[in-house]
Amino acid sequence: MPSSESGSVKRARGGETALTLAVLATLVAALLPVVRVARPGAWLVGSVVVAALVLAAGFVARRFRLPAVAVTLIEAAVWAAFMTLIFLNGTALFWIVPTPETIREVPDLFTTAMQEIALGAAPLQGTKSLSFLIVGAMGLLAIIVDHVIVTARMPLLACIGIVAVSLIPAIAVPREADVPAFVYLAVAVLALLRAETRSREQPVERAAERTVGVPATAIGIGAIAIIVALVATPLLPAPGVRATSAFGPGSGIDATLQLGDDLRRPASVEVLRVWTDAPGAPYLRATTLSRFDGAVWEPDRLRSVSLATGPGLGPVTVAADIQLSEYKTTVQVTNLGSRWAPVAYPAVEVTGLNGAWTAVPYNRTVLSQTASTQGQTYEVVTDVPRPTLQQIRALQARSPDPLDQTTALPDHMPTIIGELAKQVTADATDDYDRLTALQRWFRGGDFTYSLNAPVENGFDGSGAEAVAKFLQQREGYCIHFASAFALMARTLGMPSRIVVGYLPGSATGDKVDNQQVYTVSSQLLHAWPEVYFDGLGWVPFEPTVSLGVPTAFQPASSNPIGPTPGATPGATPQPTDSAAANPNDPNLVRDHEASGTQTGSTNPWPSLSIVFGILLLLALPAVARNVRNRQLAAAARAGDTASAWTIVQDAAIDLAIPVAASETPRGFAYRLVGEYGVPPAEVNTLLVAIETASYAPRRASGFLESDEVTDAALAVRASLLRNAPASRRLLALLAPRSLIVRPGSMYAAGAPKSRAG
Template identity: 30%
Template sequence: MRASDRSAIAVMIAVALSSLTLLPLTQDLSYVPLALVVTVAVTLVGGVGRRLALGNGAVLGVQTLVLVAFVLGIALALGGAEDGFLSQVAGLYTSAAEHMRTQAAPMPPHPGVKLLLVTAVGVVAVLTDVLVEGIERPAWAIAPPLTLYLVPALGLAEDLSWWPFVLLAVGYAVVLLSEGLTAADRWPRSVGSADHPQSDQGTHLGYAVRAAAMVVVPVIAATVLVGTVLPLPGQLGWGSAAGRGADGPLQMTDPTLDLKRNLTQPEDYTVLSYQTDGPSGSYLRMASLPVFNDSGWQSAAIALQPGSDLPPPPGLTSEPARTRTTEIQIGDFRSEYLPLPYATRSFQAEGEWAFDDVSLMVLGTGQERNEATRNLSYQVESVDIEPEGSRLTEAEPGTPEDANLTAALPPDLPAEIIDTALEVTQDAESPALKAAALQAFLRSSEFTYSTEPNQGTTYEQLADFLVRDRRGYCEQFAGSMAVMARVVGIPSRVAVGFLPGSRTASGWEVSVRDMHAWPELYFEGEGWVRFEPTPALVTGNAPPWTIEGTNAGGDSTDGAADPSASSAPSASESSASTPTPTPSDSSDALAPTDGAFPWGRVAAAVGVLLGVGALLAVPGLLRLRRRRLRLDHGGEVRDRVERAWAELRDTALDTGQTWPGGSPRSVGTTVAADLEAGPARALTALSQLVERARYARSLETHANVTGLTQEVLEGMTRHLTWDSRLLAAVWPKSLFAGVEWRVPDRFRFWEHIRLPGRHR
């Protein structure tokens, strides 16, 4: 088997194994056979091309064409666009990015993600083949497969299992084994004696296996040991929402990422149950999203306080409607957010918990906080926020403590969202009636509840939902009402949690499909008040304090939700009640990334890795350029001979070999003794040319100086180990041979210091 064939097979195995490290990202395994096919195709083209003696550039070009054709063929088979083939391909990649941004890992199947993963594996196959065969740097072959491993390793909030790293290490070992066999084949066949017979292929294989094992086994063992002994840093990074507790920053997950996944579960099942002394069930609130920008509704940075006794509900000055005690039992539901009735006053739950005194969220802070709620039972004391209808109708928008977040409108909010909010509320006189008008508009027959639209509340998604498609689920309904409430001057935020569930003989049961989002609006004296814009067929009736003719307090028949009963305000009044959009002061708010895949963070890490690699490659690239200039056929014969001699001397210095002093003839004789017959003769001839170039009056020769030099260079480096080759390529000592590494005299202060008793 040729060395190039062996290398192609090694690259194929290494890339195929590294492609499996992407499995934690997706539930769709169909990318694996496609990735295997493109890997085989790329490496097969490389092997055949080198058998046909094609140049490395030509081989790379053919491999690139094969990869592009394969990717385009997959895109054509996947379909998904009607505006042309190129638009179809671009649409698949764009939808893949959006799917990864909005879905938690492992992501559900998606055609664009499949195409993207196969493309990534194909590119890695091409790059690995270039490193191993194109530039003959097999030790560097770890870099491209490592990028595939880093995507889930850096992007997922949970630590990867051991097996992806083992697959990566085994693939690298195969490449090193192939290089070891190739290097062993280059040893002279005639070397041997009666006690040490000539090496055969089996001996070569044994040597190569031991060499690969000496590199890979210690690396795996050291990695396992370091990972076990050393504490890992927190996963707080760019784009993460953090709360600071007693032990430092915590990364908060994005609660909206579980919404659509839970709502579209193929089988509904109970996730928790509760018993309460209240007259009805209760919304169980988990998280609050106060930040709104072009990326949608997001969490904000919060300051967590340890304890289980929460402060009074923000902004509530009147007596609450009632207090209630709730006993909650959670099953196989894992979250760092504790589901609680709003507004909770205290709770008793096992584990480590902390709360935010602004939003009244409670989060786990222990080691396994992402599973803090699993199989947890706890008791909650809370008050019901049920405003009296007439009092709410007269209430003005208040100013919450986090008004810089909850009352701010981004300056680039689309005009169609603003126009829709103003049109819907133009006949409502008070802020509460405006809010009720927005709720009634969204609950009307003009809108359809559907989980088919893409998840998210970006500008484009909300504008499409409000003006054009008008199809969505609770995330779009809640997000739309919250942003339109800000347009008409009411602070707002989006809450995520669970609907009250279904009544049973022993209490209430909440299923996975009861996960829900709703808006909370802030009114003076009432604090944060819940509204329900999602259609009645999903959530039941809206809160009684928002429905026409109802009254939660019982003293009046004027409900807050009677927008038709009030006369239309004048134009001046309408304009006065509409705030001037101001930039959202959310510089301290960091977007949650635990469920959504943090591509920015991965790209930054890969960018740093590539930057460091590029920096380390600078000396080697300079050294390659120097060699190319020295071996150039141009110039006078004397110059070519001197350049060749200097290249041999520097190569010996780079590879740690001896280059003695003395005349060129004596140097040639000494160095040639360690070379094989062919390179030794070439070195002897070259040394004679150097002497004639330096001391003869004229130098006329038909010798191929460059050819002699290359033959000697090949002989000097033929038997180097892979690590010696790597060190010589990355850090060529000859490049720094003329640099004086000494401290200037003015800084050598220690030479002027006289110690007591030591001077005369």
């Protein structure tokens, strides 16, 4: 006997080593998706190291048979010492012992990291504060997971938590599924479940779980993870802020041209209120995108100057004979947390913003690294160029800088883009007419505005291939129209870029200083192209069918005293006074953005898909429980008595009946008969079988019929469910605790209760 016990302990210790390594591998698998949010760097190495140190400390502490609380405290001490050594050693004793001054530095690092996440654009730079947050969170996750798996023996619960953590970056920065990373995570989770089972010391319990428990629950949890990651996650509403606030209030501005998810949201909220002395509500720009690598348009990262103390945005420079009209626009932010402040174009002065804001003279935008637009009210002064039709026709759409990236085209661009650009503009004789020909072609009736068709056909993006598919199918939304227009202009040798911002809002009927107040909703988030004219600057165009106001300039002869401000868009398309009767009026097409169809009808499928996904998720525990019961019963009929006993233990756990490790099978069986009214004959049959299998395994074979033992276990389970209160029975069926709570664990044990009802 001593040698047998010694061998059992050695196997258990070897199993704990494998279990610790499996936990580390699973944590690393959960960490990899963070790479899509933060650029790989020292934080990645630090996260792996801190997890390894924490798990190693717990492993060593358990070798000395220390209590669970002591193990957790030792792990926490190792985590604190590591974080202090790496990030806070300047104020610590011996570089690892925190002092009060060290502790005071932590809130500043945390606050800075939160601001970087809220206001930065993914992938974020691995700054000290962001690294502190990620590495610290990884260490805490290691402590929690180690406790839940090794101490509480609840590996399924820990695995569900790990899978949920790994999904957060994918939800925050939606992209195509990273199949290799997900496969690695799934393999790590299954290996962890297997390692946890083998680390147990009880031979009978281990045999039972090896035969059915691990395969059933491993397959179940794997299926749940796959469904959540590949089916349910795309149905979730995308976050309003990928490059802005993920934690604070308000919607956000997507500067990555992934606007489709935002526009397809069923809910629309007001984000801005605007009033102006201009003839109509202006477009409001947030940022521009000039660099195109063939797959994505990237936001401009240009020189910025302080808005408060620097030279600001600077004056608008145009040819001497072109008129400038000055307007003042007030923007009141009601529900928008963004690092970019939406401004009318071309802005020459922005006042009233609180916080550290900077101006980018190149694209006349305003942004901040530390402040947010939420709750701000500010005034924008614009000098809008008003060239006549003859004046703009005389100008060339050419960049003064031959190295300007606004004319660059990717290698191997689909030929359809350039061919259609030449075909559509073949009859035009100047650059402006070529561009208006493109604009008329897009808006002329051959194209359809749709938020759903591009997704169904796999080109929900702005890359060259997506543009080529859009030009073939001729159905899409603002991203496709803007990207196609900009690329076609570049094939004609014209500098172009894309602007992200908001369409003009709709009139509310309210007035401020005798100026009409316009409301701008989150569904008016928009993208449009601009082309640079030498001597005039950047001129916007509106190719998106059924949205906005197309760019058009009037001949000088039609207005002897100068261009009509409301009819000539200048540097930003402006609605005319008759826009309310215009089918292209943005006030009339707001429902198109919100509904995702051109007719304004409601598409029920997104909502139904979400409801179906939620119902599917709610049903998964019951399905997994049923599958496990069937596999346990099959194993029991094949001669595995431990599986029959597990059927009864799982049913008790589901009904909140204590299943303590310290209680013998006989004591448990007597309690089921005396307190919960199960049939004594079936319990006795099951008890004799499990005791014989445990203490006289050689006699077990042929002692009782397997079918008889299995039927007894199923009868006891049915009796437990039948005698339980209806509410408890329903909860046991829909949310079975036995999927995550193991018999004999601290969460399965408890003070025995008398049967209610």
